[in-house]
Amino acid sequence: MIIAEVIRWKEWYHSKLALFVFANYYLLFLSAEITFRDLFPVILLICWFILLMAFGYMINDYADQFSDRAAGKEKLLSKLKKNHQILILLLIFCSTFLFLLPFYKDPIVIALSICNLALAIMYSAPPFRLKERGIWGIIGASMAQWMVPVVMVFAVFGHYDVDTFIFAVFYLLIGLRFMFTHQLHDYPNDIQSGTLTFAVEYTPEKTYRLARFLFSAELLFLLALIALIAVLNPFFIALMIVYLLFFMTCLYPVLRKKGLPQLLSSFDTIPLADLYFFWLPFCLSLFLGLKNPVFFIVTLVELVWKMGYLRYYKDMIWLKRTPGV
Known part of the structure; x- marks a missing residue:
């Protein structure tokens, strides 16, 4: 679909959206009892997040269209007339607030929404253009796409x-x-287009070392998150042990051949992506179904939505069994 291509849907629906939904599952799981009516704020939040991501990616493409053209990676948005581009951006910008109308009395929710949109604009658009301001661009994008949206979920609940x-x-x-x-x-393309990112300014080697350090800190907070859920339902520990055994026997032998430097600098096989975007949301959707069988519909949606990860597991098992690959 053209709309999906314009908002670059395939670049974030299976990752950012998946982990955003996971936070919603967690807060539903905290409730002693859940009904299908409890999905109403979740649906509103998901619609808000989709529009937020669409706006963020489109404002980035709008601001980068000349440098993208120079690098030979022109986006579909840039092929539209300029006034049409601006009109679409304004419509999406305003639409994000429509899905927050039920929460308009909560100043924290409104403030977080404005902050999120401001960060999306400041990341790409001049005169701020944080993406060319070293570490500030990385922090700004991480907050806009990951941290502030999850805080929004907690604020709504x-x-x-x-x-x-x-x-x-x-x-x-x-x-x-x-x-x-x-x-x-993107380092080669950024060099070609003259985009001054953190990696361009401080070299890929230094960027990799910092990424490796952050990955270590990330693992510590992953353990804390697992502990949070395990306290609520000890069976979660068993599911994590199953995943760990599967990871060590089927995934690790293949990933080890690539090495951490390649894994942290490529989107082909991102470390723990399957755990974050498939396994964790699926487990919590399963727990929601055990609380209220109606929510097994959510579990089914998770399986259909994440079929790509099941194919990924199949491919990894095939690679493990294939000598010389």
């Missing part, structure tokens, strides 16, 4: 506790690592 902090920092660290991977991956 009115839940502020230690787990809010753990989720916020965990998502920020994931965002930072993904931004470093993105810049390492």
